[in-house]
Amino acid sequence: MEPFTTHEVFNQPPPLEDLNLYSSDAALADSVAREGGGAAAKRLLAFGLVTGSREAFERGRLANEHPPRLKTHDPRGRRLDVVEFHPAYHACMETSFAEELHCSVWGHLATPGAQARPFAHVVRAAGTYMAAQMEAGHCCPITMTNAAVPTLLLEPELARPWLSKILSKTYDPRFAPAVDKAAVTIGMGMTERQGGTDVRANTTRAVPAGAGGPGRDYMLTGHKWFMSAPMSDAFLVLAQAAKGLSCFLMPRFLPDGTVNAIRLVRLKDKLGNRSNASAEVEFHGAHAWLIGEDGRGVASILEMVIYTRLDCAVASAGLMRLALACAIHHAEHRSVFQKKLVDQPLMVQVLADLALDVEAATALVFRLARAFDRAADARAAAWRRLMTPVTKFWVCKIAPLVVVEAMECLGGTGYVEEAPLARLYREVPVNAIWEGSGNVMALDVLRVLQREPETVEAVAEELGQGALGDRRLEAAHARLQALLHEPRLLDARARTLVEGLAVLAAGTILRAHAPPAVADAFIATRLGQTARQTYGQGCERADTRAIVARASPKWREPGVGTG
Ligand SMILES: Cc1cc2nc3c(=O)[nH]c(=O)nc-3n(C[C@H](O)[C@H](O)[C@H](O)COP(=O)(O)OP(=O)(O)OC[C@H]3O[C@@H](n4cnc5c(N)ncnc54)[C@H](O)[C@@H]3O)c2cc1C
Numbered sequence: 001m002e003p004f005t006t007h008e009v010f011n012q013p014p015p016l017e018d019l020n021l022y023s024s025d026a027a028l029a030d031s032v033a034r035e036g037g038g039a040a041a042k043r044l045l046a047f048g049l050v051t052g053s054r055e056a057f058e059r060g061r062l063a064n065e066h067p068p069r070l071k072t073h074d075p076r077g078r079r080l081d082v083v084e085f086h087p088a089y090h091a092c093m094e095t096s097f098a099e100e101l102h103c104s105v106w107g108h109l110a111t112p113g114a115q116a117r118p119f120a121h122v123v124r125a126a127g128t129y130m131a132a133q134m135e136a137g138h139c140c141p142i143t144m145t146n147a148a149v150p151t152l153l154l155e156p157e158l159a160r161p162w163l164s165k166i167l168s169k170t171y172d173p174r175f176a177p178a179v180d181k182a183a184v185t186i187g188m189g190m191t192e193r194q195g196g197t198d199v200r201a202n203t204t205r206a207v208p209a210g211a212g213g214p215g216r217d218y219m220l221t222g223h224k225w226f227m228s229a230p231m232s233d234a235f236l237v238l239a240q241a242a243k244g245l246s247c248f249l250m251p252r253f254l255p256d257g258t259v260n261a262i263r264l265v266r267l268k269d270k271l272g273n274r275s276n277a278s279a280e281v282e283f284h285g286a287h288a289w290l291i292g293e294d295g296r297g298v299a300s301i302l303e304m305v306i307y308t309r310l311d312c313a314v315a316s317a318g319l320m321r322l323a324l325a326c327a328i329h330h331a332e333h334r335s336v337f338q339k340k341l342v343d344q345p346l347m348v349q350v351l352a353d354l355a356l357d358v359e360a361a362t363a364l365v366f367r368l369a370r371a372f373d374r375a376a377d378a379r380a381a382a383w384r385r386l387m388t389p390v391t392k393f394w395v396c397k398i399a400p401l402v403v404v405e406a407m408e409c410l411g412g413t414g415y416v417e418e419a420p421l422a423r424l425y426r427e428v429p430v431n432a433i434w435e436g437s438g439n440v441m442a443l444d445v446l447r448v449l450q451r452e453p454e455t456v457e458a459v460a461e462e463l464g465q466g467a468l469g470d471r472r473l474e475a476a477h478a479r480l481q482a483l484l485h486e487p488r489l490l491d492a493r494a495r496t497l498v499e500g501l502a503v504l505a506a507g508t509i510l511r512a513h514a515p516p517a518v519a520d521a522f523i524a525t526r527l528g529q530t531a532r533q534t535y536g537q538g539c540e541r542a543d544t545r546a547i548v549a550r551a552s553p554k555w556r557e558p559g560v561g562t563g
Contacts, residue, residue: 013333021130022048024553027359031366034513037122044126047099051134060135062088063275070267081264083231083277092138096131097171102145125369129318136427137275141185141229147307148186154292155215177253178233187232189224206239214290220283230264230279243295248288261286272426309392312431316399317361323424324358325553327409350536352544355551356522360506361395382458386448393441394502396432403428405535442494466508476504476527517543
């Protein structure tokens with residue numbers, strides 16, 4: 001022992017670092033392969049190594065411990081309206097840009113007549129799932145940039161110069177006109193003080209600067225109550241025009257190189273998501289171009305929102321995975337009462353039970369990503385339409401529960417900032433709130449039910465097929481059918497319907513593809529009759545050791561070393 005040390009450190013787990021986030025995650029590797037993305041395994045292994053490195057986790061910590069700062073004015077009182085980020089945030093952006101998470105699914109647009117790459121969404125989802133574990137806040141501008149493309153394409157002429165910059169791999173954070181930059185990011189401004197869900201209550205007004213009409217110049221006056229990533233190069237915003245709520249593309253710089261009249265008023269002091277800046281802004285006659293038809297703003301921006309909803313679910317699944325990996329790693333190394341925690345019968349129940357929800361969430365998000373890839377197929381389109389709100393609802397809702405239980409597995413250490421469970425705990429609720437909160441997702445499912453019953457029928461039929469041969473799944477499917485065909489009180493039962501759909505869908509995927517230990521335990525505990533409100537119950541007959549071994553960060557994809 002060194003002189004002056006009071007004690008020796010022992011029975012403390014080694015740091016969980018230099019982990020390949022791909023090769024150590026059985027549920028991820030299996031999901032990617034199952035949904036057709038296996039050909040990208042080499043690339044994903046390389047990205048898993050980068051995002052799981054000690055340096056990457058350290059950058060994630062720094063980006064959150066040094067949150068962005070708003071500079072409204074220069075020392076002489078002139079307006080600046082810029083946000084300064086810590087270099088670690090920019091490094092995270094560079095990493096995700098290099099992996100093209102902001103654009104990979106649109107790469108084919110660079111070549112006229114080219115087809116979308118098969119499984120591009122599945123592969124991108126795997127990247128997003130890992131990037132969120134490295135650092136979640138920077139995923140916001142990455143997600144919005146990717147999601148903005150379908151809305152931009154409603155005005156192809158207007159989109160062309162922006163698209164060429166979106167498709168760049170080189171992150172360029174400079175506050176400069178887009179034309180002078182190597183790459184751009186795109187943000188989104190819908191929410192106002194008086195309404196975020198109810199965007200029709202928006203009061204921002206748009207007046208044509210000339211003739212008006214799609215693709216033409218307007219001047220916007222008003223505010224946005226939340227506008228994240230305010231250093232984006234342009235924003236898709238909603239404002240009231242002559243015929244009602246309309247969608248606009250608002251650049252930070254005007255074509256003549258001057259700064260657009262967007263005032264950053266203050267940054268939100270948020271629970272989590274601290275590396276990402278979310279601003280309150282004012283538009284003082286800011287210029288913007290109309291996207292789509294005047295009065296069709298909600299329809300136009302919905303093209304974007306469906307993609308951001310996918311990412312919310314994918315990122316939540318990734319954050320749950322990291323929390324679980326931390327919990328199992330701790331339990332594998334920490335001894336209590338002469339036994340490793342992972343060998344304590346009650347702890348293994350908790351860990352296995354947590355792993356079941358992470359398996360289910362992972363299965364659901366990659367199944368959904370595949371539906372985005374195959375949206376030209378009617379069945380896949382039905383899954384995409386109905387299961388996007390269902391998956392976003394369920395995965396984002398259970399994520400905080402998983403994280404808090406995982407935190408407890410680390411005891412007091414879990415509650416301390418470096419763990420990094422505390423950061424994850426503060427981060428996860430946001431995915432349930434933004435891009436359509438829980439009730440909004442449930443109401444969206446009801447909308448599908450009312451307006452597109454054939455979509456619900458197609459998904460219900462697929463789930464019925466998947467349930468065949470499993471008594472519990474068949475019973476759950478019958479319960480769901482009864483709910484679907486009993487319109488009375490459906491408004492009040494919407495969450496029951498959504499949760500039922502999510503759990504049944506996860507059960508059918510796991511039944512068909514996961515190891516029996518996982519599928520059996522998930523179906524028995526989530527679709528059986530056991531009443532349970534907390535983790536660690538109902539798995540006593542399950543092969544909990546097998547479930548935990550598979551979820552352990554020590555797991556390696558067969559044939560893959562530590563790389
Ligand atoms: C960190 C952060 C960043 C954000 N960044 C952006 C951004 O970049 N751009 C942007 O436009 N917005 C952004 N938002 C705003 C976010 O999208 C909204 O907060 C969200 O859509 C909810 O709107 P609201 O806050 O006005 O709540 P409200 O619309 O008032 O809703 C409050 C609650 O009521 C529920 N509810 C709403 N309608 C119904 C109904 N009919 N029946 C039952 N329940 C209902 C909702 O589910 C919600 O739980 C951000 C928010 C956060 C927290």
